[in-house]
Amino acid sequence: MSVTLVTGGAGYIGAHVVRALLANGDRVVVVDDLSTGFADRVDVPLVPLDLAGAGASEALASVLEEERVDSVVHLAALKDVGESVADPERYYRVNVLGVVHVLEAMRRAGVRELVFSSSAAVYGNVDSESVDEDAPCRPINPYGRSKLVGEWAIEDATRAWGLRALRLRYFNVAGAGGRHLQDRVAANLIPIVLDRVRRGEPAQVFGADHPTADGTCVRDYVHVEDLADAHVAAVQALRSDSTGDDALNIGTGRGASVREVIDVVGAVTGTTAEARVVDRRVGDPAAMVANPGRAHRLIGWRARRDLREIVRSAGE
Structure with a gap:
């Protein structure tokens, strides 16, 4: 039986990835500092560890060796764009040092397969x-830059010591594979809109003057279960x-615009979903939609769930 270690496996995305790996027949070990994850999401071995902390690479290498890990899925990171603009140092410390320590541990333990979030x-x-x-790649906020630096470190490791790695560039992740696995922090558009609609409040729209069809930002929304299958x-x-x-x-x-998402939330919930336009956010690109053809060609993956299914599962 193959053994996969998942960093950040107690988080929203991580818990879905762990479940998908278990369904695939893997034995799974989770490493998570539980700063944003929840231990009750995890029913596999859980090692509490801050991957950006002192001694993290040595501690992780010991886990890799003791558990006889074959592959690592590295998800643990900070991911709030606005927060990264306000506190860039924290994002570089957690996101970049975390990657470096994972790479050091893998090299020390002789583990050569990495899937990077x-x-x-x-x-x-x-x-x-x-x-x-x-x-x-021209990221416009510290979060994006911290992820790109992590990619560079991984690319260099593939050349230096034979690491084999796939870097998965997520678009907008939403939805849930059941109530227990839902995102418990409404930090992304769909859960935020759902929360506001339930409270009878208008959904905020950050700018209605973007160069898009209806003036609101356009994004590619992928169901978290499809994302887990990609891992x-x-x-x-x-x-x-x-x-x-x-x-x-x-x-x-x-792609779906912010106004389209609000309309779908209204249709799924049977509620009139209103919008209130506020100022643009710093660091928000107008439109971002994936061409996912390479993932289909190289790993045989494609998304199967649509926006309505994403919204329905997020609201259950």
Whole structure:
């Protein structure tokens, strides 16, 4: 039986990835500092560890060796764009040092397969609405830059000591695979809109003068269960030696504007969902939609769930 270690496995995305790996027949070990994760999401071995802290690489290497880990999925990171603008030092410390310590531990323990949780934020403002992996990476906020630095470190490790890695660039993740696994912090658009609609409050729209069809930002929303399946496919691809160093967009290839999301939330909940336009946020690109073709070609993955299903599962 293959053993996969998941950092950040007690988090919203991580718990879905753990469940998908277990369904695939893996034995799973989770490492999480529980700063944003919840231990009750995890029913596999859980090692509390701050991956950005002193001695983290040595401690993680011991876990890798003791558990006889074959592959690592590195999810543990901070991910709030606005927070990263206000506190960039924290984002570089957690997101970049975390990657460095994971790489050091893997090299020390002789573990050579890594799936890395990256982000479409590495692209920044793109020239076209649909973006593929060959687009220039010009992140416009500290969060995106911290993810890109992590990618660079991983690429260098593949050349230096034979690491085999896939960097998954997530687009906008939402939805849930059941009430127990829902995102418990309303920090992304869909749960925020759902929360406001339930309270009878208008949903905030950050700018209605973007260069898009209706003036609001356009994003590619991918169901968290589809995202979890992408991690399983990536791990399997590394094990089969079919690929070993690439970046893959994880999205649907279909964009939805903020106003469209609000309309879908209203339709799913049977409620009139109102919007209130406020100022743009610093660091928000106008449109970001994945071209996910490379993920289909290299690891055989494509998203199966649509926006309505995402909203319905997030609101259950």
